[in-house]
Amino acid sequence: MSGAGKSATLLELARRGVRVVDTDADEWSEWVQAADGPDWVWRLDRLNALLDEVGSAPLVLAGCRSNQGALYPRLRAVVLLTAPLPVLLARVQDRANPYGRTEEDRARIAEHVAWVEPLLRRSATLVLDTAQLSVAQVADQVEALLKGAGAGVPPG
Numbered sequence: 001m002s003g004a005g006k007s008a009t010l011l012e013l014a015r016r017g018v019r020v021v022d023t024d025a026d027e028w029s030e031w032v033q034a035a036d037g038p039d040w041v042w043r044l045d046r047l048n049a050l051l052d053e054v055g056s057a058p059l060v061l062a063g064c065r066s067n068q069g070a071l072y073p074r075l076r077a078v079v080l081l082t083a084p085l086p087v088l089l090a091r092v093q094d095r096a097n098p099y100g101r102t103e104e105d106r107a108r109i110a111e112h113v114a115w116v117e118p119l120l121r122r123s124a125t126l127v128l129d130t131a132q133l134s135v136a137q138v139a140d141q142v143e144a145l146l147k148g149a150g151a152g153v154p155p156g
Contacts, residue, residue: 002092002105005081005083005135009130009142010060012135013060016143019057020062023047023061028043028046028047029043039066040065041065041066051071060146064120078124078125079126080117081128088109089109092106092109
């Protein structure tokens with residue numbers, strides 16, 4: 001979810017020496033035309049190549065895309081970072097990333113919390129409420145999962 005703390009968690013994990021990839025970039029995601037309109041999806045060929053390259057080395061992928069389930073067989077764990085909607089909306093209002101400041105963005109975030117988050121919860125290995133945990137505590141839990149699970153843990 002937007003505002004759940006993915007970027008902050010990635011920065012903390014990277015500071016600790018964990019290899020991280022934010023998939024919200026043209027290198028890892030692309031716009032495609034879906035039946036219901038444009039969709040920002042993972043470039044599965046590139047992400048599969050990345051997973052081949054790293055093998056069992058720890059890697060954290062961050063992002064949420066409609067086609068992410070295609071990679072689940074290759075991932076050892078899936079982490080959902082979440083927070084109550086008012087917390088998410090407050091966070092996106094104050095961050096450097098401009099997404100979330102318009103009424104349209106905020107309505108989309110609320111819609112995603114209502115119907116996307118329940119789907120993500122069902123497939124998550126671990127759900128972390130970032131309103132209850134510091135960034136360091138979230139990173140601690142992801143690191144602990146990495147030590148037990150191996151490669152390919154996407155928060156959020």
